[in-house]
Amino acid sequence: MGLQLSVPGLAEVRRRAGAGLFSRVAGPSGPADRDRIHLATGERWFAPDRPIRRVHGDAAMFVGGLRALLLQSLHPLAMAAVAAHSGYRGDPWGRLQRTSLFLAVTTFGTAEDAQRAVQRVRGVHERVRGIAPDGRPYRASDPHLVRWVHIAEVDSFLRCYQRYGQRPLSDAECDGYVADAARVATALGVADPPRSRAELAEQLAAYRPELAGTREAREAARFLLVHPPLPLVVRPPYAVLAATAVATLPSWARWPLRLPYLPVAEMTAVRLAGHGLVAGIRWAMAGPD
Numbered sequence: 551m552g553l554q555l556s557v558p559g560l561a562e563v564r565r566r567a568g569a570g571l572f573s574r575v576a577g578p579s580g581p582a583d584r585d586r587i588h589l590a591t592g593e594r595w596f597a598p599d600r601p602i603r604r605v606h607g608d609a610a611m612f613v614g615g616l617r618a619l620l621l622q623s624l625h626p627l628a629m630a631a632v633a634a635h636s637g638y639r640g641d642p643w644g645r646l647q648r649t650s651l652f653l654a655v656t657t658f659g660t661a662e663d664a665q666r667a668v669q670r671v672r673g674v675h676e677r678v679r680g681i682a683p684d685g686r687p688y689r690a691s692d693p694h695l696v697r698w699v700h701i702a703e704v705d706s707f708l709r710c711y712q713r714y715g716q717r718p719l720s721d722a723e724c725d726g727y728v729a730d731a732a733r734v735a736t737a738l739g740v741a742d743p744p745r746s747r748a749e750l751a752e753q754l755a756a757y758r759p760e761l762a763g764t765r766e767a768r769e770a771a772r773f774l775l776v777h778p779p780l781p782l783v784v785r786p787p788y789a790v791l792a793a794t795a796v797a798t799l800p801s802w803a804r805w806p807l808r809l810p811y812l813p814v815a816e817m818t819a820v821r822l823a824g825h826g827l828v829a830g831i832r833w834a835m836a837g838p839d
Contacts (some may be wrong), residue, residue: 763806794824
């Protein structure tokens with residue numbers, strides 16, 4: 551029989567931490583959205599045993615989400631659209647909440663709700679257009695840009711889950727995750743999204759000549775990593791999250807954003823701290839046993 555220790559007040563600490571994290575990520579409508587997503591009856595896009603559910607339901611998504619934003623910023627046209635239209639500086643939490651809701655609905659919600667979520671996003675994309683600082687026009691609905699955003703997310707979520715997730719996927723399950731995500735990408739208007747890790751790597755490589763560290767991208771990176779709108783008490787754990795996300799980026803993505811490369815520290819202290827942080831988030835979000 552195992553020895554169980556009861557720490558006075560620990561359950562309340564866990565409850566408060568979990569509620570605070572959930573409120574930040576899901577917003578004021580979070581509890582109602584959660585009930586609708588998980589309790590509504592109806593067909594889903596993904597069965598309970600699909601890899602996308604395991605990945606998107608894990609605390610490693612906190613690292614993957616930040617990595618995805620940094621990687622996506624390297625496309626000048628995508629970054630121009632974000633800088634001009636997303637309101638990430640004025641309402642960063644609102645943007646996070648909308649993104650997390652979209653991921654939750656399309657991953658876990660009914661097929662009907664998932665399709666409505668996709669249509670809302672496509673409607674927003676149709677209205678986002680303009681001229682980038684380099685003089686090129688952009689449209690958020692451009693399938694080429696939507697594909698870039700998609701593959702940057704898929705690569706980030708999968709890599710961070712494989713490093714920090716609770717139960718890493720097998721090789722076949724990794725391909726299954728990319729194929730699952732392609733279902734959402736196709737609904738968003740992406741033509742021929744990657745359906746395996748090999749195809750994902752090929753498409754990432756194909757975009758590299760288009761990528762650059764623009765002023766807007768470097769400003770976004772500084773905002774996300776150095777000057778996030780957070781209370782002082784949570785700055786230290788966020789600094790660990792930021793270092794962990796940066797450490798998962800490839801070297802070719804760091805120099806354009808002026809991000810450091812410290813291989814020894816990243817393989818030891820940063821990775822250890824990252825595992826501790828993700829485990830702590832997972833513990834808090836899981837709620838009482």
